[in-house]
Amino acid sequence: MKKQSLQHWILAADLIWTLIAMVLAYFLRYGITWYGPAGESFLAFTPLLLGALGLWTVIFSWTKLDGFRRGWHLPAILSQLFLAVCFLIMVLLAGAYLARDFVSRLTLAYFGFLLFVGFVMIRYFVHAILGSKYVIGAVRRVVIVGNGPVAREMASKIERHPEMLCQVVGFLCSADTSFDSRMPGVAGAATTVRTLGVIDLLRDERVDEVIITLSRPGLPEVMNLATRCRREGIGVSVVPHPYELYLSKPELLDIGGLPVVRLHEANGNFANAAWKLGLDVTLGFVLLLLSLPIIAIGALAMIRKQGGLFCRELRCGQFGKLFWMCRLNSDRDCKALPSYELVLQQLSITELPQLWNVLRGEMSLVGPRPESPERVKHYSDWQRQRLNVKPGMTGLAQVYGLRQQHSSEEKARFDLQYMLHPSPFLDISLLLQTVWTLVGRLLRLRGLSTPNTEEAESTTDNLLEGTLPSAHSTQSSAD
Incomplete structure (x- = not known):
């Protein structure tokens, strides 16, 4: 499943749960009825519900709350969802106060609690589904070409991003006329494989994609490997050079069919310094x-x-x-x-x-x-x-x-x-x-x-x- 599609599905599930949570919160507050005391019908909460749906869409997009974009880490997911739900409830309370509309704070408390629990369960359920695909082997098998820090980081990232549905099955390290391979079948030992035999090795390991992380991807042996992989139907991805880990924000441009990677420096600005100073003090x-x-x-x-x-x-x-x-x-x-x-x-x-x-x-x-x-x-x-x-x-x-x-x-x-x-x-x-x-x-x-x-x-x-x-x-x- 594509990451963008997964994010849309999680957002859709969040919005559906928001509607269900509002109904359940109303029932918890007033009982199984659509008309509470003093004429407080469920329809009176419609503006709050619509506001919650719109605001959560904005918060979700701004803070990347799908739970997978920065890697699956349960403490991060819990803390981020907790903060986002608290912010949502505070905005709803402030909006109701400014509109001079009476809103049951207990109902909103139920609503916030149900939102938090439901949002966590949605992400945990998605994670379980993705995990089941790894168990049955319905994932892309990946080999990384390289043995430097970028190669190691790539393997770590793939492991922390289950939504990619990829599994690293080994490494290839380029030499002058051959490749050193590290595959699970040889207990982690390095095996020298001639270039002509690399494709046979990849085919035996049922590899779906090769990721090239070398600082010199233009080497003849590497280019030859990439060409042979494409002919065999094996996907080829390349980490652009020069790329240093986490020193710049990459942006992919397509200029008339020519791929260009633009690297933006991650420089701070006055706004970042101002809010950080205020928060610290x-x-x-x-x-x-x-x-x-x-x-x-x-x-x-x-x-x-x-x-x-x-x-x-x-x-x-x-x-x-x-x-x-x-x-x-x-x-x-x-x-x-x-x-x-x-x-x-x-x-x-x-x-x-x-x-x-x-x-x-x-x-x-x-x-x-x-x-x-x-x-x-x-x-x-x-x-x-x-x-x-x-x-x-x-x-x-x-x-x-x-x-x-x-x-x-x-x-x-x-x-x-x-x-x-x-x-x-x-x-x-x-x-x-x-x-x-x-x-x-x-x-x-x-x-x-x-x-x-x-x-x-x-x-x-x-x-x-x-x-x-x-x-x-x-x-x-x-x-």
Whole structure:
């Protein structure tokens, strides 16, 4: 199924459910009747229903709420749908107030709850249908030509986008006169295949499409492979060169039959800086007031620590400017932490003092996590792009489970994705996803007794379960 068609079907299902949810909300409020007390018939809610249908269509298109466009990630879907439904209900209430129409707030509360549950179930149902197609093998089998970061990212993207109905079955790496292949049938080992034998290999593996991700796709062997694939009915797709991951927004143009890829730089603007500053100041101040008791409890728990209750760590901020990042005085590298200190770290309570850095303008609530100058000096040009924005207390990498144990390259991959599509909606959604992540850690920590060193390491490993298997440890950095 084409992605555009899938989005239309999900939107249509949302609109149908909106109508059903309004009817159910009315029945829950007034009973199984079309006429409530004081003449409040269901027809009185028709303007609200029409407004909800139109507004949801706009919200759906603007915020990409189908659940698949940025990859299937349930916490992201829950947080985004929750925010969108809350915004919808607030607009409906405001509209009714301005129109001086009486609207039962309980009915709207039922309506909002039903909308949220129904929208989540619609997307989960679609995901289940797509999953069944993978089980029965009704998907396109794909081979990726290349072994660089773009090839690895392509495989990761295909895995996170089940709506593509594609399955990566192997990799081909071009040599001068042959290809190294990695197929499941050879247990992941590399096998050298002559160019003339590649088509036979692809045919044996029932490959439907080849995706070329090489930095030099014009090599004779690669061009020969593409020509032979097309003759055999195997689809050929090409990632254009030069393309660097998440540094630009591509746009495909067709100029008289000649395909042209235009790369737009993902530069910030005054509007983005203004709303982000306003969000950081207002929400940061509120969160600081709410978290003061938690910070105080955490500080009291560590009152016996040498060196004070708080500590400062030198970090690189926006454009590489150095600043002192605040946190509770808990050693991340210590392997034998007491249980209470382990809990403080895993719930990121040790990082709450950084709200002060947010109010000082050195950090943002959402953004790439700041790293030490020693680590930043080893950045590649690609990784340095993450220094173009203020560092944050949380970010896209953190809600996917990446912390100080993971490499800067892995975190930069998520951070640059975030920087390509900044919006207040995304920032608030990531804050909600962070809460989801912390709740998940809290549930895993339940029943934790005082661990010894091995138990502490095991607990940390379990908490990081489900993150990218390719991530590797490097020197420590901020969580």
